[in-house]
Amino acid sequence: MKAAVMTKPFSIDFQELPCPEPDAHEVLVRVKAAGICGSDVHFYDGTNPYGRYPQIFGHELSGVIEKTGAKADKRLEGKRVVIEPAISCGRCYPCRKGRTNACVNIEMIGSVRRGGFAEFLTVPESHVHPIPDEMDDVTGALCEPFAIGAQAIRRADLQNGEAVVILGMGPIGLTILAQVKKRFDVEVIAIDPVRERLELAKTFGADHVIHPDQEDAEREVFNLTNGEGAGIVFEAAGVPATIEQSLRLAAAGGRIVIVGLTGDDVTLPGLQLTKKDIEIHGTKHSVNQFPGVIRFLNEHPELVRFFVTDIMPFTEIERALKKAKHHPEQITKVVLTY
Structure with a gap:
């Protein structure tokens, strides 16, 4: 071979x-x-x-x-x-x-x-x-990258009515966005420094997009969430700065799911963990997600054309x-x- x-x-x-x-x-x-x-x-x-x-x-x-x-x-x-x-x-x-x-x-x-x-x-x-x-x-x-996104969504324990932030509109961030918007009644804020990725995020259903080099992402998120922050934050960039930022974007009582991969150390503000009563979850690969993802992609073939x-x-x-x-x-x- x-x-x-x-x-x-x-x-x-x-x-x-x-x-x-x-x-x-x-x-x-x-x-x-x-x-x-x-x-x-x-x-x-x-x-x-x-x-x-x-x-x-x-x-x-x-x-x-x-x-x-x-x-x-x-x-x-x-x-x-x-x-x-x-x-x-x-x-x-x-x-x-x-x-x-x-x-x-x-x-x-x-x-x-x-x-x-x-x-x-x-x-x-x-x-x-x-x-x-x-x-x-x-x-x-x-199916494999969409299964990664599906596993991250499971870790988030997402509920209808949530405000959701996704940091990073690369392939995995987009798989999360597409499945969240098709499966839940939620408002999604997509953040990425690449303009082309933000345009694609709109195509995939993002309600708001933020270019962090041109806008104050944290201020915009709090403006869009009535000053509360996001109930769910997906970190899909794998950058220490955005992993650290996820704590600042999350609402009190919120949940963070770290999807991005980095080999670098990350510094987290310890007081925020207790002050906000934050939950932070890692996620890796997937468990029992393939059958559902196969059905999802078969039902939404239009996603492939953009992806x-x-x-x-x-x-x-x-x-x-x-x-x-x-x-x-x-x-x-x-x-x-x-």
Whole structure:
């Protein structure tokens, strides 16, 4: 099989490798579409804290099951599926609590395990989800990032009538925005320093947008919420300054969900935690979100048209990564097709 092996930062080598064989409870998937995640861009430029080289990255995947292992369900052969990439151990403390997304021994497809920037990969039978016939492969590749957004929304325990702030209108921020506006009766304020992303946020249903370089974001949020602040704040930028800002934007008794990934230390004003009685939640991967997300995207195909900015052949992966890195204002999601 052909595989794009990242041998070191900024270096992709197309190699011919043996096609993997599925273990007893695994399936062999022929990849049909793969989304490029922000984490893949950071694997490419060497800034992802989970980066290990050489490796085949790629975890936003759809494909067709070519072969099943000895103890896997033979009826799966030929099925079109999406892949749930976070594989938990089932034994550690979070796994025993049902929070498998926080597994301390997690094997992530596309970082710990070989990923889908290759023509084939093997996946546990339990981590493939059939998709409807009418759903195309590109849409299927969006299920993983939308599942991340769905998990963040679950962590927020969102209720109708809330004032919601989303910091960061990159791909994950947009998946949160789209699902919040379709599923709840809430008012959403989107904040991002890139004008093009704010325009897209309007398309996805944001009630208000704030450009923090041109407006005082904190003053505007409090003006829009009758001086209370936001009941729910999603931090989807992964920047220490916006993580710190989330406490200032949250209402007393509010809830903050940190979605963005940073390897830097963050300083939080301790008094605000108790004064406001704030709840702060991390969120990682997803738990039991794929079936609902598959239904959601199948019911709202119009979202795909705005979300996917580029579709490129798999062989152009390096060009796709460079474009995503150097022109983020032009890119929401690049999907590779095979």
